[in-house]
Amino acid sequence: MISGFLRLAMISLLCGSTLTACGEKTPKGQVLAVVNGNEVTRRDLSGEAGAAGAGEDAAPAVLSGVIDRKLAAAEAQRLELDKTPQFTAQANRLQEVMLSRTLFDRWANEMPQPSKQAISAYIRANPQQFDNRKLFLVDRISTEAGAISKEELLPLQTNDDVSAALTEQKRSFQRAKTVVDSATLQPALFRQMNSIAPGYPLAITQNGELVILAVLEARDAPLPANQREAAAIASARKAFVQQKLSALRKSAKITYQPGFRPT
Known part of the structure; x- marks a missing residue:
């Protein structure tokens, strides 16, 4: 008969030799992997694949890249690289870019759908985008x-x-x-x-x-007829977003150091 102490030692040895044994559950459902206790979900993978323009067949490779990035990010934090001025500046810039894009998408979606007449008028006014491209x-x-x-x-x-x-x-x-x-x-x-x-x-x-x-x-390189309406609407959305941004600039108080005012 195996003594209680010896049995406990064998269980501990088995737990150390396999990832999924003794309380370590295999990721399932929305969780695709666990990296040092941090979950990588299907949403994480979907966002990564979308940014890379990758299809479903590339999911394992994309997931591997996400894991590598998480490991590298954790090591950088251990070395306190996230506290350097360079990192802080880049992190602030990235956050502003993401917030701006989210705002622009929201503004674009708020624009009323243009009428057929408005679309036709836009196409006539901008031949460089359509017939005369x-x-x-x-x-x-x-x-x-x-x-x-x-x-x-x-x-x-x-x-x-x-x-x-x-x-x-x-x-x-x-x-x-x-x-x-x-x-x-x-x-x-x-x-x-x-x-x-x-x-x-x-x-x-x-x-x-x-x-x-x-x-x-x-x-x-005239734009094909079946693409013109979508292109006109996309351009109208860009113009709408620019109008909203111009209104923000007009209402803001902005001062410049001499020599840095935009022409």
Whole structure:
């Protein structure tokens, strides 16, 4: 007969040799895994898969990534990396981004459904998104606002000239070829890009930067008829959200350090 002490020792040994023995339950239902006592649920996996654009067949791989992240996050907290200024700034930024997106989604859903007449009027007013949509291959130079004056830009005939002028003045800039979808442009800018001579620089200010675009090629890409109504409604929602955001800005008290007021 096995003594009581020996039996207890054998049970303890078995408990240490298997994850699910002796009180450790196998995750089931909504709980897919348990990582050092922290549950990973189907909702966690669904949100992760949606963010990654992964299908159901990738669930094990996505779950493995979630587990790795939880382990790494726990180790970072053990090392108190979550108390550094850099982490605090990034965490605050991420929270603001998530809150802003949630607010924008709510505003968009609050917009009344536009009428057929309103949709037709929008399509007529924005041909660059529909019948006249184009894809522009452009040579794009971006630099800080004020890096080069309007008077200095006027005689320059190509982006090579612009690049040479910025280099001579020791101004930092980025240059790359990229594709611009006319659906993302305002009608006035679309008309300029559509009529300007190939390779001739067009200067605009954008998000506090000076951007010089030289159109190299343009290809017609009209939006299919069966996609136009949805695209018009999506654009209307974006405009509605922008109006709400503009109203917030107008009602806010904002002061700037000299030199940092947006143009």
